[in-house]
Structure formats: structure tokens, C-alpha cells
Amino acid sequence: MNEFLEHGLNQNRRKFLSKLSLGIGGLALGSLMVPGIFDASNEEDLFTNVLPHFAPKAKRIIYLFQNGAPSQLDLFDYKPLLQKMQGSELPASIRNGQRLTGMTANQAKFPLAGTKFNFSQHGSNGAWFSETLPHIASMADDLCIVKTMYTEAINHDPALTFFQTGSQVGNRPSMGSWISYGLGSENKNLPAFCVLLSKGKGNGQGVYSKLWNNGFLDSIHQGVQFSSGEEPVKYLTDPEFIKRTDKRVMLDEIAALNQESYNKIGDPEIVTKIQQYELAYRMQMAVPEITSLQNEPESIVKMYGPECLIPGTYAANCLLARKLSENGVRFVQLYHQGWDTHGNLPKELEGQCKDVDQSSAALIKDLKQRGLLDETLIIWGGEFGRTNYCQGALTKDNYGRDHHPKCFTIWMAGGGVKPGVFGETDDFGYNINSLPVHVHDFHATVMHLMGVDHERFTFKHQGRRYRLTDVAGKVINEIIS
């Protein structure tokens, strides 16, 4: 071959580098021509603008979280076999090597404990309820009872975090934050995601703000925790002599200053701050009107139970949840503490049921009679279930139950769910026989009811697209009406 030709064709280092410099120049020039190609925001806007993906069955959610895990075996999942086998050992074939918590793993015996409560069937589907929930039982025909929920975690914190954020490890956005991000607020004068806390007398487990955290989403989507005192949102009233018009002028000036520093620094949190000031300004008008429970007619007070007038009780929070929801809050999250019945279950459970029974049922009735139940999804349930064997000493009328992730019961009502009893557990109430519903499946289904395809609803963060359902979850069509 011609030497000159060969020389010309040889790619030596000098040639490569000199050409590469042009190449890099080309890259740079290319990126200049497409301003903002390194902005992630463009792409994410696309996701939100196309929501909901399809016609939603529910527009709003009220999630009555029973924090601490209520015992499904003493409330919904009636297992006469356990009563028959009271005190006998849990068969190894049923436990099947299931991991137990540190609280009972060292127990020498696992005596089966049948429920102490009487069960009866209610409604056209013959759903079983224990005598502790007479009001909820009376609404049986509106309830979609799923007896076969299961989760992966066996302790409260990871299980709660899993239920709320789709991950056992913190720092992911809560369900409500996802909904707020995806569907936005209906009423622009209220946060899209509100959180209400209450406490029962039973053995309590903590609730912490990470459960309603926005994670990597913009902090405007964080759940707004209402105070459980008489003033649900503090410092809403203007000081004396400050006129609302003056306040407007002040906020406009502050917004202008913030905008200026945003233009300089570009931190998206500054924009959030501006939005939050605006929201707070509008909340000043909206919140007092909505949160005042005193003007509710007496008949409603009787429906929710007289406790509903005492701020900070579960009943008051249920009533408040209805008022927030009917005023367009997308996601109202309640937590009621005290369901962690490791010991002294019969007494503690009765107390907890007394707290929640009447008002949970009242919420369904009240939304129904106002014509709002068909567009509101109510969810009632804890983070896992409780064991069929006794923790600690088993006596005739006292027992305790440890955590049980392999099956438990939750119920839903309203927006798009089919009334009925779904899934079957085995006779020991330990394993699932049919229709297992994983937490991811539950999230996928709830998203579906809100008109969101959980697989298409993502947020890109640190180079990866995240979903509420992570990389799993399927919609449970059986429970959708």
C-alpha cells in the first residue's frame, strides 16, 4: 500500500486529539442550541400535564390509618378454629418458618388464641364483624373488605413507612404527596395533603413527620399537619391593626424579593416559599371557616358521637376530614395511635374500637347522604396484622398478639371500590389462601381509582425514575366496581 496513503489514514494520537477538540466544540455548540437540555424540569412537567391518565373513579381520599396494627382476628377475620384449638401449639406447617419479631421469637410456646369477642354476620355479603365494631358493621353493604393484605415488614416503623411511601426505608414521598404532585389541589386555598393526628389509650406507637414527607418531590407537596388543639392551623389570624390589604402589599413585596434571589440563585425551594406564602394567605380566609366544628348541626354531632367536638380526638378528626375533603382537599390522612396490642388485648382493643367505630362509620354515612361518597375513597387499616398465637401468658380472658405481616384486613368505601368481602385466609388466620394483595398492589389500585396509571406516574431523581410502587404492584381489578 502507498505509504502516503497509509500515513494519511493512520489515526495517530495527535490527529485524534486535534479532531477530538473539534468534536468537543461540536458537543458544546450543540448543547447551546438546545437551551435547557440539562434541565430535568421540562420532562417532569410532561408527566404532570397528562394526569389523570384515565377517568378517575375517586377524586379525593380520606385515609383512616389505624396506627399500631389492629388485630384482624378480633375485628374482621373470624376464625372459629382458633377458639376450638385455644391454647394448643401453632402447627409448624402453618408457621412455615415465618420470621418473628424480637418480642416473641424467644417464646418457648406459641399457643393459639381464639378471639374473646362475639362475631356476627352483617350486610348482604355476610361479612363478619366482631361486637366491638357495631357502627362499622352497620355499614357492611358499603364496605370493600380485603382480608388478604400482606406486607414485608414486621416492625412498626418500616411497615408504616412502607404503607405510606412504598418503601421501607424513609425519604420517599408519601402517598398523599404523590397525589398532590400528580393531581394538584382542587381547592387552591387549602393544601392538597392534610394530616390529622389522634391518640387512643391503647399501647401506642409513634407517628413521625417522615410519614407525610414529600421526599424528593417539591416541598409544596408535603403533608400539612394540623394541630390537634382548638386552633388546627396556628397563627392564622392577623395581628390587630394589620389590614388584609396591607398584608397583600407586604406579600407582593416579599415575593418580588424572593423572585429576585431565585433569578440569582435558581434554588427551586425559593419558588416553593413564594407559593407557600400565597397559600398561607389564602388559607387565612378558608381555614377558620372549614375547621370550625361548632356550627355543625346537632344531628351530625350525634352521628359522629359527642366526642367529635373535642379537638384532637379521632371523632373530631373524622368530622374535620369530611369538611376538608368536601372542600376539595385531595388527600386527608388520619392517624389514630394505640392499636399495638401486645398484651391486655381485649381491654385495649375495646377502648380503641370505642374511639373509632362510631365516627368511622359516620364518615361513610355523612359523605353518602351528601352525595359525595361516590367521589371520595375512604381507606381504613393498619400497617400489618396480628398473630393468631398469644404473646405472653394466655388466660381465659386475657391475651396479647404480636405483629403478623402475612395477612391482615383493611376496608375501603366509596369512590370506585366494589362492596364485598375479598380474599380468604386459611383456617388459622395465618396464611393467605386466595387473592393476595401486597402493599404495592394496594398502592397501584388506589392510584388506579384516582385515574393514575402507577407505572406511568414517575419522578426522575438522581438519575432514576421513581414510582410509588417502585418496580412492582398490580391493580387488583376484583375490588374495583
Added chain:
Amino acid sequence: MQVNKINKWGEGLLWLLNPILIILAIYIDSSKSNRGIEWLGKLHPLLLHFPIVLGIVIVFYLVFLSHKRLELDLEKLLFTGNAVLATLVALFGLFLSKQDAYDKTIVDLHKWGGVAIALISWALLYIAYLKINWKRVIGIIYLIVLLFFTHKGAQLTHGEEVLAFPTSAPAVAQEINKVDSSLTVYEKAIAPIFEQKCVSCHGTEKVKGKLQLNTPEFIIKGGKEGNLLNSVNNKEALLLQRIHLPNADEKHMPPDGKLQLSLEELNLLNRWIKAGGDFKKKINELAKTDTLALLAMAYKAPKKGDNNNKTNAPDLSTFNTSYCTVNYSYYGSEEIFVDFFQGTFYKTESLKKLEPIKEKVVSLNMQGMPLTKEDISIISTFPNLRKLNLNYTQLTLNELSPIKNLLKLKNISICGIDLNPATLATFIEKSPFSIVHIWNNNATEKEYASLMANNQKTKIIIGDNLNDQILQLTSPIIEQDSSIIVTHLDVSLKHFMKGAIVRYTNDGSDPDSINSPIYTKKILITKSGILKTKAYKQGWHSSDITEKTFYKSEIHPDSIFLVTHPDKKYMGKGAKTLIDYELGEQNFSGGKWLAYKDSNMVFVTSFVEPKQLNKASFNAFIDMGAYIFPIISIKMEGSNDGKIFKYLNEATFPSLEKTNKFRGNKSFSCTFPKDKAYKFYRFTLLNVKKIPKWHPGKGKPAWIFVDELFLD
């Protein structure tokens, strides 16, 4: 200029342009438009034929002439020139793709094909020393790529059938949108629907599921699952089944993500198939009032060329305000939901503003808005309303009657509106409503029973009315955190129920509804005792009693010091904690408690002058779960010199039983013998030394938590 130099420049240019090309190709969709750059796109059609011709020449050269090499410089000029042109054409093509809305899938294919052509033609510069056969293979591949992807471009501008053999075009396409009753129903309304929403997959281009919907013959033939139009085994016709499945269902048609059928279109298809799926029936052969005929006449097919993935629905942001939310039911839907909030800001103008979209509004929520007759007359012009919420709108049923004209309105809520069975009967008579929610504070099911029985068509939801039920009031709340009286304490009583009467006593007796004073203003408490209070209201059972014990600290020692030291974690403020008039909290690590476990609690109080005492009381905390047990005994001794103490008295208390779950503050007291005064008093408080067996902490000493001493 020498050819050599041109080649060098050309090669440099390629190294510059190709990275730009790649970057742009990846990000062009997300970039913002820029007119100057997009103008360059117009050069695409101008230039594109050059690299095609050059490319074909090169292929010819590589395949047939490679044994007869051109002059080296000339060969390189040919290759470089081709590559530069191909790259420029691809770049301009990208700019062009921003301008016009073309079919996205073809554009994407063409785009990446163009990039591939540019890159291959660039790579050709470096294959000179390959073997002849390799060059031939590369040449062939190049040709295939070139022809296939440029053909995609041709399809974009000249239509998908650019090279197809001419066939007779379906006649219906031209007839679209003509209002002519001599057309058949199929021509007027059905064919356009298929044309718009189905044939892109079920047509000549693609024949998914072996189904074509572009001619009557094909439609009658059906697809791989057979007949489309006739119901088999009493099931709905296959076509109807598929279009009515939930969107998420895999078999739903059109597939999720594609442009969906509108309600009107669903209705048309439904009625047409139910009427027999006739291809020949003309509109004017149907009765004038026939719904199918009316629908078909009114149907206007949307214009073609709209991107399948985007909706043409108008932007709703102009209708949204802080107090009115206007949204599509979902993305791509034509149905609109409207919600009004916060009645204080409501103006009729905001309702009037919806005029341009009123035909699309299917759900309207006006709960709590102060509506007038005028508002109702506006609402009654929203023809497609299906759900209407008028709860608490301060109207009368009579004023609401215009909404009965909304024929599609099925679900209506009028809670909180004044009505009685007679007015309601008139209201729902001849109305289109299938469900009416009328809950208000007075309506009861009994009252409406006969109306409900006579009206099967309209379901009346009354809801629960519990006015007659008698429940127990909650107990009043005593608002005073402190229970220690120094001089006096102000105590407020609170009840959240409107109209509840709160009565109280402070002499230890239980309050009653006759004699006990009614709480009206703050109660002044000046001496030790129990405050008991109870709430009453007409129509309610009276509440349980709330009580609170107040202690007056009558005597304050001049000094106090601890003999044994409390546990390091719970030292409070030292000895002073006992006489600081502050009770400890339920959170016992709050720094207001003194706690002992490993030793008894021993302390001494002193007075300057000998002081005679009656009783000493201690406030202690009990929490079995936290191993905090009651004080077991209190021993008291007196002295005048602070050295030799004389035994005065001792009180003992029971420990906890297993079943006692009490958690909270408890008072423990011991009385002094009469008529003895001392300067110094020594107190010894004993804790449980061994926790009983039934407790998890069996055998270990228990805690005592003490925070306050009261002397009198």
C-alpha cells in the same frame, strides 16, 4: 485551493457537526423552539437529494469499481463531500421536525435513519484500506439504509402511500362533515369515526388482529376473532364490548394512550350497531326524531392530522381561579369537572365565565355558594351536566326548578335546602334525576316514606337524622394546669357543645342539675379541695363528672436539703423541686421530678422558728410499665438542733397489684402528732425494694418519682 485542503477542512467539519447532530437528535423533542434555527430546516428539502445521489454513486463505486481506484484525493473528496452533505441534511431535518406536526412514529424513524446515514457516510472516510469484499458489503448496507430511511421521509411529505400502486380511494373520506341527510348513516358518521380513531391500526397500513375497518366489506368480514357487529350468544357485539372495556384493560379499544372515542362517538357506534349495523340506510330514511339520525346529523368528525397523543381540547387555565377549579376528567377527555369553593368570594360573573365550555361540563359542584335565581338560570343552560352539587346554596326548591330541564342530569345533591315532602314531590315530578340527596337537619325517613315508595324512578337519599336520639354529653374540661394554690387560682370550665350548661361544686359533693351553681365566669379557688363539674343539655344525657384536686401549700419551709441523692437522670432542680409549686408532667423525664431507685429518699426541711405541722402530702408518679411503683412508706422525724431526730409518725401504703394499670400522679400523706413544734423535720420515703414476680422486672428495686411536698 487544493483538493487536499478541501478534504482536510471537510473532515474537520465532520468532527464538529456529528456531535452536534447526535446531541440534537437526542434532545430535539424537549428543546424550546427557536425561529432562526428552525428556518434552517427549510434547507432540508433543498439539499436532501444531493447526498442520496452521491450516496448511490459511492455505493456503485464501492461495489462495482473498487478494483479501479480513483485518484486518492478525488476519492476522498467524493466521500467527504457526501458525508458533509448527509450530515447537514440530517441536521436541517431535525430543525424541520420541530416545525410541523408529522406522524411521530415516522418522524422518529426518519430522524434516526438520517442520523445513521450521516454517521455511516462519515465512517466511509475511514474504510479505504479494508478488503474489497468488505467494502462491497458495507456498500450494500449503506444502500439499504439510505433507501429505506429516505423513503420514510418521502412518506412524511407525500403521504404514506407515496410509492404504492394507485387504488381507488375510499369514497367516504371526501364526504366527511357534509350535512346532507341523503348520506347513509355509515357514510355520515360511522366511517369518519373509524377513519379517525381506528384505521391507523386497522387499515391498509397496519392490519392488527387481521381486522380492517376502512371499507364496509372488511368491516362485515371482521378480524381474527370473527364477526364484529352481531351479538353472539346474547353477548354484546364484539366491537361494542371492546370499546366499552375499562381503559386499563388490554383489550380496550382504542388502546390506552391513543386518541379515545368521545361519548358522542360511543353513543353513535352503540346505536348504529344496535340498529343492525346497516351500511345502506340513509339518514333521511330514518324517522326525523330517531336518536341515531339526530346524532348522525349532528356529528362532526374532528379534522385529520391531529397528533394521536395530544388532545386538541382548549386550555382550561383561563377558567381557573383561586375559588373555581376547572379540569378535564382526565387527560384527553372532553368532559369537564367544575368545582367552586369559598362562598364569600362567589360572584355570578365567575359562573358566566364558563359560557364557552358549558357544553362540556358534566359535573358541577357549587356547595355552599350563595346562589340566586340568576345563577340557576345559568346553570340550566349547561346541557350535558350529569352531576350537580347544590348543598347549602340558600335556595328554595321552587327557585331550583329550571334545572329540571337538564335532561342528562342524573345525580343531584340539595342537602341543607329547606323542603318538605310536598315541595320535593313537585320538584322531582317529571324530572330527569335518578338520585337526589336531600339530607338536612330536619328531614326524616319516616316523613318521606310514602314519597319514596311512589317514586321508583328517582331515588331519594335522606340519610341519618339522629335529632331524637339521646346520647351522653362529654365531660366538661377544667382549664388550669396547676393544682397548687399559692394565693389563689383562676379556673375556667369549658364545654365544646353549643348550649351546654356546665355546673360545678367545690365542696366534694357531686354536682346536680338543680342546686349546683352554673358556670358563667372564671372560678376563683383559694383553698384545698376538689372541684367537680358536669355538663347538662336538653335532649342529651348529662355528662360524667370531671374532677380535679387542688392543694393549697399553707406552709412553706424556710429551707430544704436532700440527704440522699436522686438518680442522676432525674435530679430536677435539686431539693427545691419539692417546693417550687410546679407539678411534674406525665412525661417523667421532663426535669420536674426527683427519682430514687437504689436508695431511700431522705430529706430535711427547716424553719427558723419551731413550727407545728398537721400533715405532709407528697405528689408522686406511678407507671408500672416504666418500673415506677408507689411510695411504700413515709417516716417522719423531728428535731430542734438538726442532729438528733425524734420519731414522729410513719404511714405505709400498699404496693401495686398486677391488675392495677394506673398511670399518673398520686398523693401520699402522713399526719403529724398534735401539739409538737420542731425546727427541723426529716422525711424518709421508701421504695419497693424487690419488684414482685409477676412483673418483668422481678427482683429488682422499683423507682419512686416524687416532685412536690405540701405541708399544713
